[in-house]
Amino acid sequence: SAVISQKPSRDICQRGTSLTIQCQVDSQVTMMFWYRQQPGQSLTLIATANQGSEATYESGFVIDKFPISRPNLTFSTLTVSNMSPEDSSIYLCSVVQNEAFFGQGTRLTVV
């Protein structure tokens, strides 16, 4: 199994600012996934982060808004840039090792 540490667990941010979320895995993985989860709703995949190459973004998500870093096989960051209240959500990182494992999530509130 994979253990994922994600931080911060929550933050309240001013509109127009940026927040970087960190995700650390206790084992090496090729791909890391970033999701957005509206409270009580489903998971929406933002992007897939591969080590050594640019992240692959899903429809509706762009690199300028959600830049991702993947410096090594155990770590990734997601930045939510130029935030607006619509970005308020829970952001999750995930890895797959026979099953999907998730971080505890970052609850972001933009005011």
Add this chain to the structure above:
Amino acid sequence: AQRVTQPEKLLSVFKGAPVELKCNYSYSGSPELFWYVQYSRQRLQLLLRHISRESIKGFTADLNKGETSFHLKKPFAQEEDSAMYYCALTDGQNFVFGPGTRLSVLP
């Protein structure tokens, strides 16, 4: 294209009653199906997967390829089963999650 549907957004049952959370999928290959659960203030975690064919916390799910379904069942619901449940499938690399069903077990 891969797709997972869960028709019920919210399901409320009384304690001790049977519960069934529905899941249907569309996938051209041979899918691997999962149920994930998220209890209040906890992270999303695996509940069960179809290939293991086991019962977890009294829950079972049978893959029906003819009906392309993977419904989650429990004969007697408990209050601690109240949570958000997500059906998911994978092609081995990417996971596709359903919209989720919130199960509320009433005392």
